Amino acid sequence: MVDFSHLTKAYKKKVVVDDFTLSVDVPIFGFLGQNGAGKTTIMKMIVGLLQPTSGTITIDGALSSHPIFKKKLGYMPETPYFYERMTGMEFLRFCDELFDNTNSGADPAARTSHYEEILKKVGIFAARNAEIRTYSKGMRQRLGFAQSLVNDPEYLFLDEPLDGLDPIGRREMKEVMLALKHEGRKIFLNTHILADVEEICDEVGIVHKGRLLYAGSVKAFCAGKPLEERFMEAVAEHESIALNAVPAHEIPAGHHQK
C-alpha cells in the first residue's frame, strides 16, 4: 500500500503540491491531470528525486525514498534522456549494475537473457545493439520503460509512459502493463490522456493545481458520463470553489461572478 500523508512541495512561495493525502492499494493507479498539475512532482518525490517540503510518502510502511525500498521500485521519467553513445543493451546492463547484490552475483549470461527478454517485451529487441542516438522517440520511450523493469520491481512508477508512441506502440505498451499487473506488480502512472486511464487503470486520482480532487474508481467518478466531461466538470467545480474563497477585492477583473 502506498500512503501519501499531507504531502506538500513548494518552491519558495509557489506551492506545486498542496497537502496531498491519499492511500492507494490497487494494481494500476493513474494520476490524471492537466500539464503542470503536479503529477510529475509527486512521482519524483515518491522515487526520492525531490524532497517534500512537508509530509511523507510510505510504501508498505517504509519511507519511499529509503535506499532499501528503491531496490523494489522501477521508475520511468517523463521524456527520458539517455547516454546517447550507449547501446540499448549497454544501458540496461548499466542500470542493472546499480542494483547492488541482488543482481551482481547472478550469472552474466542469465542477466543478458533477462535484458533480452525485457527488450523483446517492449518491442526494441532488434535495435538492442544500436546506439541510443539512432533511436526514434517511440523507441526511447520503450527503452525508458525497459530500464524500469530491469530489477523485477514490485512497484512501477511510470511518468507519461505512452507519450510519443504511435497507436500500435500504445496498444503494445498497455498490454505489457496489463501483463505486469497479472504478475502481481503495482503500477502508478501519470497521464493526461483520458482514454488510457479509462482503459487500464483500476482507480484514478484527479490532480489539479497540486491538490487531489478525487480518488477512486473511474466508473464511480464518471457516474454514467464520459470521463472527459466529468474531468472538465471536476476542474471547473474546483476553480469555482477556489474563486469563491478569494476575497472579492483580490479577484482579477473579468472573473467576478454575477
Next chain:
Amino acid sequence: MRNIFIIAKNTLKLEIRDKILYGIIVFGLLYVFFTLFLADLVLKEPTMVKAFGLTGIYFFNAIIALFLGTTSFFKDVDRKVVYFILSKPVSRAQFLLGKFFGLCMVLLLTSGILAVAYEGVVTYKLGMFDGIGLVAVAMQFLEMALFLAFAIFVSTFASSLLSIVYTSGVFFLGHIVSQLVIDAKAIGISGIRLWLVEILYYVFPNLEKFDARDFAIHAVAVPWASFSLAVAYAAAYIIFLLAAAVWIFNKKEI
C-alpha cells in the same frame, strides 16, 4: 563504493567514445612528435625536447580536464540522465564521486598515452629513458585532478559556460598567486593591499606546487618532500572541493 566504481567505469567508457577527446589526443600526439624538430629549431639544445614535450602534455591534459570537468557532470544533470541513476539505490554523493573518479581515469589514460609518446621521443632524441619526466607527468596529473574537482564543484551551481570561465580563472590565478605575494613584498606593498594579495594566496590553490618540469629538464631528481607535499596538497584540496560539491548537489532541486 561499488556504485561509485560502476559510475566511474561507465563515465570512462562513455568519454573515450567521444570524438572530441580523440581529436585532442591526436593533436597532443602530433605535438609531442613535433617537439623532435621544435627543440632543434629553437635553441639547438636537445634537452629542450623535454621542456616542449612535458609542457605539451600539460597543455593538452589541461584542455581535456577543462572540457570534461565542465561538461560531463553538468550534462548528466541538465539533460536529466540522472533521473535514471538517482531513482535507483544510488546516492547523489556516489554519483558525483563516480563521475569524478571516472573523469580522473580518462585523464590517467590520456596522460599515459601522451607520456608513452614523450618517452619514445626522448629515447630517440637523447638515447635515455626519462624517469623524472614520468614523475613530472604524475604531478601534472595531480594538478589536473584538482582542476577536475574544481570544475565539478562549480558545475553543481553554475552552467557549463560559467564553469569554463570560473575554472579557467582559477587555473590562471593558481599559477600566479605564489609569485604575486613574492612580487608584492619585493616592491614594498604593505597594509591592506598586501593583505588582499595574501587572501588570494590562501583562497586559490597554488598550482605551482605541481610543476616539476624543470627537475626533468635538468635531470635532477624531484625531492621526496616536494612530491609528498604535492600529493597531500592535492588530496586536501580535492577532498574539500568534492565535499562542498556533494553538499551543494544534495540541496539542489533536479
